[in-house]
Amino acid sequence: MLKQVSVILLLGASFPAMSLAADNGAIRSITLSSGGLAEVSRAAGVNSDGVIRIEVPLDQVDDILKSLVVSGSVGSVAGMSLAGPQPLQETFKGLPFSLEALSSVPSLLTSMQGAKVSVTSGGKTVEGNILGIEARKADEKAPAYLLTVIDKDGAVETLALGEDASVRLDDPNMRAKLAKAAAAIARGKNDRTRAIDIKVNGVKNSGDVGLTYVVPSPIWKTAYKVVIQGNDKARLQAWTVLENASGEDWEGIKLTLTSAEPVTLKQGLHQLYWRERQEVPVNTASNNVPDPDSGDLSNRRRLASNAEERAAPAPAKAMMGGVSRKAYAADELESPVAPMQIATANPTAATESDISATFELPGTYDLANGDTLSVPIMDAEVEADMVDMYRAGSALRNPIAAVMLKNTTAVSMPAGILTLYDGKTGYIGDSQLSALPKDDTRLASFATDRKVSISEQQTPTEEVASLKVSDGLMNAVVKYRQTTTYTVSGALDGERTVIIEHPIRDGWSFSSAESFGKTATHQRLKVVVPAGTEKTLTAVDEQLQSNGYALVDAEPDMVLGWAASTHDKALTDKLTNLAEARRKQVAAQNDLASFDSELEKITSEQERIRRNIGAVPENSDLKKRYLKALADSEDQITAVDQKRTAMQEDSDRLGDQVAEIIRTF
Missing domain, CATH: 1.10.287 (Helix Hairpins)
Known part of the structure; x- marks a missing residue:
């Protein structure tokens, strides 16, 4: 096989290797958003030429060009520069040969037809301008190549190119272009980063400026641990789980989490786009588990109508009708050991804004690129009541045991997975927790209560509400009513508080003596069922429909x-x-x-x-x-x-x- 061009280049002019190494400056802080972005703030190292150089992964260049901010009380930004998105292709646009031509001696010599060279192979040397390369079939393995040149005296010579063929370019300009091509190839083999030079004016030292930009980041998650303590209270700890996928290690950084879900956009700013133009031809040419509780919407009306209740939330018993926890304790084997306690978490500075909650983690953190970190972001006592929840139309007649949590932490909590413990019996189940604004409530369902059964029966009726005759037409307003009766057979060994979710029917009015708020999709009914008894709840949906009939054709x-x-x-x-x-x-x-x-x-x-x-x-x-x-x-x-x-x-x-x-x- 013939020598590759990389060997031939040893005969050409030497060239320096381009270094992309850059001192990016220490990361000061990172704010992770639920929108899948990380706001990175770092110190900026300014060199003697007034340039800040940072080296970033190629897939972050678009976002950095979009979001980079240079902050500081002195100086001004003159601009940014970096290598283009396709430096290898752009380099070869200005060279007399293609990238593919550098794959072998014959292809290189073919692309340089007319150039002056000195070629040696098999002990024979020819000098002159290249006339062409002829491929001849020597055997079944590989073709043989015959070089033809014309020397300075006009004589035409040929040379069979063997494996020992070497080429010397006599034209210094051509040698420089070949060296430039080799350098571009070397850079292109590891084209995964870009060095961005930021020119600043009037900055004397690096401490005067900083850099802030926003790049993609894995979404941070929340895992909740809830321990039911009794007395309508529970201990809630929220832990975040996050990853460092920034492409560099984090050392001593300040971490902040925000539950905001901003509009996030991206655009290929580091790409080449060409405006399409209409071509004018020349004359000679042409040319895409239970659902998590969404909350009780009636809370908004209660909070809006009672300012005192907003300042001092009502006790859980008032909210849930004084639900007893003894019934649930009777369902499990009582353990004589002390109630479960969970370790106190480090304090996290949590603040509430109009649309999100922000959690500033204490201290600083070291996290290698690719590693995962989990730390607590909330540790508080909240109001909690045990209930049974049944959704109309369920395939099971048994309700789901749930805990009604009220967020009394003064800061909204993000959605996450929830693990529930009973303070006396231990683990009792898992649940999903949707985003929980402060002072709002959520039902966290965790297990089936097979000691309670619920049946439902629907009775549709209709009656004429009003009649009016005009111009031979009878306008009859008919009231359609559907009465749903829920029969709850309570547990034999304890009292239960049962919440039934009755579907909201668009265009229908709803009434029930047991009404207890509603979600976005369901009305809620509540009843306390003593041990060994049955209770019935009635939900009535009504709708008025107006129909016109011609009396002359009426049945x-x-x-x-x-x-x-x-x-x-x-x-x-x-x-x-x-x-x-x-x-x-x-x-x-x-x-x-x-x-x-x-x-x-x-x-x-x-x-x-x-x-x-x-x-x-x-x-x-x-x-x-x-x-x-x-x-x-x-x-x-x-x-x-x-x-x-x-x-x-x-x-x-x-x-x-x-x-x-x-x-x-």
Whole structure:
């Protein structure tokens, strides 16, 4: 095999290797957002030329160009510069040979046709300008290449290129271009970073400026540990889980977490875009588990109507109706050991803003690139009540045991997974916790309560709410009602507080004596069920529908229904008379339809007889029979037609009566 170009370049001019090493400056702090971005603040090292150089991963360049801010009380920013997105391709645009031409001696010499070279192979040397390369098949393994040059005296010489072939470029300019290409290839082999030079004016030392920018980062997660303590209280610890995927180690940095979910956009700023232009041709050419609780929306009304309650939240018993915890303690084996305690977490500075909560972690942290860190961000006692939760339409008749948590920490908590412990019995289940604003509540469901069963029965009814007649039209407002009865069979060994979630029906009103707030999708009902008893809860959904009916076409039974539903005696009498007149009219219309059907049947039979008459011999007995049958059918048609005429007159008379009654409304 022929030598590669990388060997040949040893004969060319030497060149210095470009260094991308840069002192990025120490990271001072990082703020991680729930939007999947990290705000990085770092010290800026300014060199003697007034340039800040940072080296960043190639996939972060777009975001840094978008978001980089130079901060400081002195100086000004003159601009930023960095290598383009495709330096290798851009380099070869200005060279007389392509990247592929450097793969072998024959391809390089072919691309440099006309250049002056000195080539040695097999002990023979030729000098001159390249005329061309000819490929000849020497054997089955590889072709042989024959170089042809013309020397200074005009003589044409050839040289078979072997594995020992070496090339010397006699043109210094061509040697420099080849060296430039080799340097670009060397850089392109490790094209995963970019050195960004930031030119600043008027800065005397590095302590005067800092850099802040926003780059993608893994979303930080939240894991909650909740220990039910009794007395309607629980100990809640929130831990964050985060990763360093920045491409560099974190050493002694300040970490801050924010639950904000900002609008995050990206754009390929470090890419080449060309405006498409219309080409004008020249004449010679052409050219895409239970759901987490979403909260009780009625809390907003309660908080808005009671300023004192906002300042001092009501005790959990008032909120939950004084739910007893003894029933749940009876469900598990009581342990004589002391109640579970969890270690106190380091204090985290938590602050609340209009749209998010911010958690400033204490101290500083070291975290190697690619490693994971988990630290507590909240440790507080919150209000907690044990309840059973049942959602209408569930495939299971048993409710789900849940804890109603009220956020009394004065700061909103982000969504996360939740692990629940009973202070006496230990682990009792897991749950999902959706984002929990301060002073709001969430149901955290964690286990099935098989000691309680719930059945539901739906009873639909409808009644006329009002009737109004105008211009021969009856406008009937009908009230549709669906009554759902929930029967709760309580546990034999303890009291339960049961919350039932009843679906909200768009366009329907809701009422229930057991109403207890609502979520975005469900109304809530609540009942306390003593041990060994049954309780029923009733939910009523109602909707008014207005329908218009033409009285002249109204069905008699419908009209009688209207007459029975109104309390206006005069209207009742008119509707009753109309129903009777419509009943007689409908009967007459049905008789007319029967006569029409009979006439159609006789006429069809006549057609059959006529066809048969034409098919039998003249004066035959069969033809005589057919003629008699035809005469009989004519008599039948006459009789039926007379009856129909009389019935039509009767129907018209009844229609006039209906119209006259309607005119009296």
